[in-house]
Amino acid sequence: MELGLQGKRAIVIGGSRGIGKAIARELAREGVDLALVARSREQLEMTAQELRAETGRRAIPLVADVTSKEQVDRMAAQAAEQLGGLHILVNSGSMPGGKATRPIDTIVDEEFLDDFNVKYMGALRCARAAIPHLIKQGWGRIINISGTNARVAGNLSGGARNVALAHFTRTLATQFGRHGITVNCIYPGSTRTERTPRLLAARASELGITPEEVERRDYALDSPRGNAIGRMVDAAEIAHLAVFLASDNASAVTGQVVVADGGAGKAVYY
Ligand SMILES: NC(=O)c1ccc[n+]([C@@H]2O[C@H](COP(=O)([O-])OP(=O)(O)OC[C@H]3O[C@@H](n4cnc5c(N)ncnc54)[C@H](OP(=O)(O)O)[C@@H]3O)[C@@H](O)[C@H]2O)c1
Structure with missing residues (x-):
């Protein structure tokens, strides 16, 4: 296709x-040039080098913390200039689950606010900095x-x-659709x-079983974390969905939440 x-x-x-x-890799395989962004320079440079060698596309490492408006604005300007x-x-710049995962009586306010500052405000800062460049193209994702x-x-x-990001997605989709920009949200499961x-090995040693057994158990259909496909979803499978949403073929899909969790749970959303 x-x-x-x-x-x-x-x-x-x-x-x-x-x-x-994983998304960067699949985009590069489709011919996209990249600016890769994170806080740790060493890891960024290693990944950029790996993706350049694998795909032959440009992959520029740019260090920025999404909690800083100044760093995000500078990063977006550099990316636009260097990539043309x-x-x-x-x-996708956030720690899974966040830090404030405990019950309400033990919530540390600073941790809670930091979780929102990274994932929600981080996405907002990056979108705010990128949108003028997308508008210039008359096309954006x-x-x-x-x-x-x-x-x-x-x-x-x-x-x-995560709920807040769905609201953010719909709001931006409504505001920028006229500029050829679509905005969508992916809900990965585990x-x-x-x-x-590392996580499977830790649970395996806790339970006295092998990591393979932990995985089989966790993803069996009748397990609380189980799903329809009976196995964990791979990051590459999230990336394939992201590439479709980034493509011309998804031009009528906007403001949506698309779930990629292997069919977890039994709730029916309509
Ligand atoms: N993996 C899952 O099972 C899963 C399931 C559902 C949803 N998700 C969501 O998917 C997203 C990515 O998760 P992942 O599993 O890919 O996490 P990950 O492997 O820990 O990767 C997170 C990435 O974000 C960067 N990052 C973290 N904080 C940042 C900040 N303040 N500024 C700039 N970059 C930052 C990290 O690099 P540095 O640390 O060097 O900055 C890293 O590149 C998260 O929002 C997570 O909640 C993940």
């Missing part, structure tokens, strides 16, 4: 590892990586900031990234 992405230019926030890196314009923004805990009661900051082997 021709996706119309050849020669487009993207900023991928959180592109140094995890879901952001911007078409796509992917917001913004993809916000949220998460299915938006739909599961329990994690007060992790869930709420997704395999570089940190997954």
Whole structure:
């Protein structure tokens, strides 16, 4: 399928590892030049080098913390200048789950506010800085990586900031559709990234079983975390969805939440 992405230019926030890196890789395979953004320079440079070697596309490492308006504005200006314009923004720059995961009586206000500052305000700062460049192209894509805990009661900051990103997505879609810009939100479920082997190994040693058994158990259909496909979703599978949403073929899809969790749970959303 021709996706119309050849020669487009993207900023991928959180592109140094995890879901952001997987999206960056798939975009580059479709012919997109990249600015990869995160805080740790060493990891960014390693990933940029790896993606350049693998895909032959440009991959520029740009260090920025999304909690700083100044750093975000500078990063977006540098990305647009060095890549020669911007078409796509992917917001995947945040720690999964957040820090303020405990019950309400033990919530530390600073941790709660920091969770929102990174994931929600971070996405807002990056979109605000990127949108003028997308308007200039008369074509743009913004993809916000949220998460299915938006739909599961329990994690007060992790869930709420994910819901907030869905609202943000719809609002921007409404405001910028006339400029050829679509804005969508992906809800990944639990997704395999570089940190997954460590997490599975820790649970395995706790339970006295192998990591493979932990995974089989967790994703069985009748388990509380189980899903229809009976296995963990890989970051590359989130990336394939992101690439479609970034493509010309998704031009009528905007303001939407698209879930990629292997069909977890039994709730029916209509
Ligand atoms: N993995 C999952 O199972 C899962 C499930 C549902 C939703 N999600 C969501 O998907 C997103 C990405 O998760 P992931 O699993 O890919 O996480 P990850 O592997 O920890 O990667 C996070 C990326 O964001 C960057 N980052 C973190 N804080 C940042 C900041 N303040 N400024 C700039 N960059 C920052 C990190 O680099 P530095 O640390 O160097 O800055 C890294 O590149 C998160 O929003 C997460 O909630 C993940």
